[in-house]
Amino acid sequence: MLSRVADALYWMSRYIERAENNARILDVNLQLMLDFENQNEETVRHHWEPIINSLEEHDLFYSLHSEANAETVVDFVSFEKKNPHSIHSSITRARENARTVREHASSEMWEQINRVYLFLGSERSRSLFAGSAYEFFKSIVEASHLFQGITDSTMTHGEGWEFIQVGKYIERADRTSRILDVKYHLLLPTGEKVGGNVDVVQWLAVLKSCSALEAYRKLYVGEVAPWSVAEFLITHDSFPRSIRFCVNRLDLALHRISGSAKTHYACEAERLSGRLSSDLDYSTIGDIFSFGLHQYLDRIQSRLVVVSDAMHETYCEWMEEEDEIVSRATSPVAK
Amino acid sequence: MEGCFSDYLSGDFYDEMFAAKGMARPHYRKLMERFQEMGPEEFERKRNLAARSLLNQGVTFTVYNNNEGTERIFPFDLIPRIIPSSEWELIERGLTQRITALNLFLHDVYHGQRILKEKVIPEEVVRSAAHFRPEFMGFDVPKNIYIHICGTDLIRDDAGAYFVLEDNARCPSGVSYMLENRQVMKRVFPNLFGRYSVRPVDAYTEELVKLLRSVSPDGNTEPNVVLLTPGIYNSAYFEHSFLARSMGIEIVVGADLVVQDSKVYMKTTKGLKKVDVIYRRLDDDFLDPLVFRPDSLLGVSGLVDAYRRGNVNLANAIGTGVADDKVVYYYVPRMIKFYLDQEPILPNVPTYLSAHEEDRAYILENVDKLVIKAANESGGYGMLIGPQATKEEVEKFRGLIIANPRNYVAQPVVLLSRAPAFCDSTIEGRHIDLRPYILYGDKITIVPGGLTRVALRKGSLVVNSSQGGGSKDSWVVDDEGETPGC
Numbered sequence: 123m124l125s126r127v128a129d130a131l132y133w134m135s136r137y138i139e140r141a142e143n144n145a146r147i148l149d150v151n152l153q154l155m156l157d158f159e160n161q162n163e164e165t166v167r168h169h170w171e172p173i174i175n176s177l178e179e180h181d182l183f184y185s186l187h188s189e190a191n192a193e194t195v196v197d198f199v200s201f202e203k204k205n206p207h208s209i210h211s212s213i214t215r216a217r218e219n220a221r222t223v224r225e226h227a228s229s230e231m232w233e234q235i236n237r238v239y240l241f242l243g244s245e246r247s248r249s250l251f252a253g254s255a256y257e258f259f260k261s262i263v264e265a266s267h268l269f270q271g272i273t274d275s276t277m278t279h280g281e282g283w284e285f286i287q288v289g290k291y292i293e294r295a296d297r298t299s300r301i302l303d304v305k306y307h308l309l310l311p312t313g314e315k316v317g318g319n320v321d322v323v324q325w326l327a328v329l330k331s332c333s334a335l336e337a338y339r340k341l342y343v344g345e346v347a348p349w350s351v352a353e354f355l356i357t358h359d360s361f362p363r364s365i366r367f368c369v370n371r372l373d374l375a376l377h378r379i380s381g382s383a384k385t386h387y388a389c390e391a392e393r394l395s396g397r398l399s400s401d402l403d404y405s406t407i408g409d410i411f412s413f414g415l416h417q418y419l420d421r422i423q424s425r426l427v428v429v430s431d432a433m434h435e436t437y438c439e440w441m442e443e444e445d446e447i448v449s450r451a452t453s454p455v456a457k
Numbered sequence: 458m459e460g461c462f463s464d465y466l467s468g469d470f471y472d473e474m475f476a477a478k479g480m481a482r483p484h485y486r487k488l489m490e491r492f493q494e495m496g497p498e499e500f501e502r503k504r505n506l507a508a509r510s511l512l513n514q515g516v517t518f519t520v521y522n523n524n525e526g527t528e529r530i531f532p533f534d535l536i537p538r539i540i541p542s543s544e545w546e547l548i549e550r551g552l553t554q555r556i557t558a559l560n561l562f563l564h565d566v567y568h569g570q571r572i573l574k575e576k577v578i579p580e581e582v583v584r585s586a587a588h589f590r591p592e593f594m595g596f597d598v599p600k601n602i603y604i605h606i607c608g609t610d611l612i613r614d615d616a617g618a619y620f621v622l623e624d625n626a627r628c629p630s631g632v633s634y635m636l637e638n639r640q641v642m643k644r645v646f647p648n649l650f651g652r653y654s655v656r657p658v659d660a661y662t663e664e665l666v667k668l669l670r671s672v673s674p675d676g677n678t679e680p681n682v683v684l685l686t687p688g689i690y691n692s693a694y695f696e697h698s699f700l701a702r703s704m705g706i707e708i709v710v711g712a713d714l715v716v717q718d719s720k721v722y723m724k725t726t727k728g729l730k731k732v733d734v735i736y737r738r739l740d741d742d743f744l745d746p747l748v749f750r751p752d753s754l755l756g757v758s759g760l761v762d763a764y765r766r767g768n769v770n771l772a773n774a775i776g777t778g779v780a781d782d783k784v785v786y787y788y789v790p791r792m793i794k795f796y797l798d799q800e801p802i803l804p805n806v807p808t809y810l811s812a813h814e815e816d817r818a819y820i821l822e823n824v825d826k827l828v829i830k831a832a833n834e835s836g837g838y839g840m841l842i843g844p845q846a847t848k849e850e851v852e853k854f855r856g857l858i859i860a861n862p863r864n865y866v867a868q869p870v871v872l873l874s875r876a877p878a879f880c881d882s883t884i885e886g887r888h889i890d891l892r893p894y895i896l897y898g899d900k901i902t903i904v905p906g907g908l909t910r911v912a913l914r915k916g917s918l919v920v921n922s923s924q925g926g927g928s929k930d931s932w933v934v935d936d937e938g939e940t941p942g943c
Contacts, residue, residue, distance in 0.1 A: 124713050225698055225708050229702075233514060438726075
């Protein structure tokens with residue numbers, strides 16, 4: 123497979139997943155707001171600012187808006203073309219990538235991406251959003267699910283498909299960690315206690331935004347506590363949005379690409395993903411909390427970046443450094 | 458839509474559908490019945506269905522305005538153009554004859570130049586042709602095939618006679634629209650296909666990939682064939698991607714390729730992989746910055762060297778553009794006579810060369826009545842339609858001709874045939890042409906039909922997509938219908 127193609131499939135998949143997770147987080151935050159009365163400017167800002175921070179676009183946001191509230195943040199994260207992480211930008215970039223590799227994706231995949239793209243650019247999306255933001259976000263999440271389903275059932279599960287899996291799981295692991303982190307930054311109103319009513323509602327919202335509430339309840343009957351929610355979303359071995367699950371799948375896809383055994387590694391990316399995967403396999407929630415939840419999530423995010431960079435270096439290095447192409451191309455990929 | 462054709466006027470043109478007012482030609486009768494049965498809502502629904510399916514599949518081309526590229530669907534007209542098989546057989550024979558002569562010409566012009574020595578074509582014409590590549594004199598291409606893929610433009614005059622307008626021997630585009638249009642028509646009018654026996658076009662990509670595999674330079678039976686595109690910002694990118702996908706071959710941009718030891722490789726996740734045949738959708742000028750334009754970022758350094766050494770083949774060959782020169786076009790009927798000793802089956806449009814003194818005097822006097830064309834432009838650019846031009850434009854072209862007579866030819870305005878097209882809410886006659894696609898490998902294959910382009914602007918004679926043109930599905934039908942009774 124051409125290196126350029128592998129790279130484009132990877133990013134196409136990441137951007138679709140990013141759009142989906144943005145829709146999830148906005149939806150939950152909007153719903154959450156309905157549970158609280160008597161909000162003032164200050165509490166509203168505390169409610170919305172963490173989302174901006176989780177995208178690491180604090181400065182850009184305040185260059186466009188003076189206030190962080192439901193309207194400005196939702197618009198910024200959904201439709202703002204200047205925001206490189208907005209739903210609109212993510213879908214546009216996913217499509218641009220898909221457009222360069224149409225012959226590697228199935229026609230059905232392309233049609234699906236194109237349909238979402240055209241929808242987002244149309245009046246229909248704005249009017250759906252104006253009528254019911256919930257319906258709008260639901261349609262984005264569903265479009266992403268449809269895309270993943272179409273990908274699974276119409277594309278050969280070969281090298282290209284594995285790069286799509288890598289993109290999907292790396293992005294999802296990153297986003298789940300950020301959603302958890304949003305709750306960390308979400309301050310409790312004065313007079314509210316950890317484990318109190320508001321706290322529980324907020325943790326429920328975190329679970330909802332990962333479609334995890336039902337799965338969680340089956341495991342932790344009658345109990346919503348920060349550590350159990352974090353435990354579930356970080357270390358559960360088979361819930362498809364838990365960080366551990368995503369990293370395991372990411373590691374598996376990387377090994378399938380190189381053909382090396384799960385117990386070995388053929389390149390730096392595999393070594394790093396294997397190590398992260400083991401860390402998650404053998405960490406307890408106690409370890410995580412004593413390390414500090416925010417610090418732990420932060421570290422996960424930077425380790426995912428390193429895996430992504432290493433993968434890029436192994437399979438697509440020539441794309442930046444024209445001069446190094448020849449030397450890399452003649453030396454074997456595997457180390 | 459009973460009576461949807463009742464106000465239809467054929468005008469002073471050859472009308473593809475109507476022999477006289479209200480009287481459809483035999484091969485169009487069943488189509489007319491079907492359209493008359495249809496309610497306006499049904500027709501509108503079908504139009505929407507067609508537009509939506511083209512848009513969702515991304516069957517688009519890019520229009521550049523104010524540096525911002527926007528994707529548009531190539532407007533598609535639902536009323537197919539029907540060609541009876543008797544006419545098609547003539548076209549097929551004529552095109553086969555023509556591409557055979559053109560290939561012989563290219564081989565000759567890059568070898569012994571017999572046709573120049575015997576003064577059938579003035580040497581000066583070839584030597585001054587912008588796309589003649591003297592660097593390739595004496596170079597042998599595999600199987601002596603230069604033009605593997607050709608998209609010849611045909612038009613009909615007011616009497617319905619077919620003429621060749623131009624040959625397009627470099628990188629003709631549009632074939633993907635031909636294939637997609639058929640898919641859309643089948644989806645939208647399934648039962649109309651039941652009434653006619655329309656010759657299928659789907660075999661095109663199959664034939665194309667067979668052809669490309671057959672011209673591997675070293676006779677490799679499992680060659681690695683790739684399609685080289687300028688990239689996603691090229692207006693024909695959709696087509697490049699579509700063709701690569703349909704053939705199951707890799708689509709590459711220049712940066713995906715590298716030349717080592719005079720061999721071409723593509724850069725893959727598993728290292729380098731040798732490339733044997735390149736279906737290039739890039740003009741000669743951009744292929745290799747070491748040989749042609751040094752500023753080209755689209756090509757591959759060393760590609761031409763690899764080609765010269767016979768390590769990779771290109772389709773079409775380098776240097777075919779000399780046959781696209783509109784002055785060389787003038788001599789094609791003479792080539793046919795010279796190489797094949799035959800009379801041309803499909804005539805050229807009468808052409809005046811402004812390089813000829815007599816012709817030039819005539820042209821300069823009649824710029825406002827003629828079509829003036831630059832010898833090496835395409836896509837509807839660099840041309841003037843005298844009767845529709847302003848005084849200033851006419852003067853401008855007169856100046857251009859005087860300044861550079863070699864570079865201009867003139868033709869009488871051909872009143873292109875018209876076919877009914879859906880315009881706003883009525884059906885009106887619009888001018889059309891036909892671009893059949895010819896594949897030249899071990900045998901010559903012409904897919905029945907081709908791309909019918911239609912000038913959707915009222916009165917316009919320019920069918921190019923960049924100038925407000927659309928397209929129609931083109932059917933070659935075996936049943937000619939019964940001859941009219943009255």
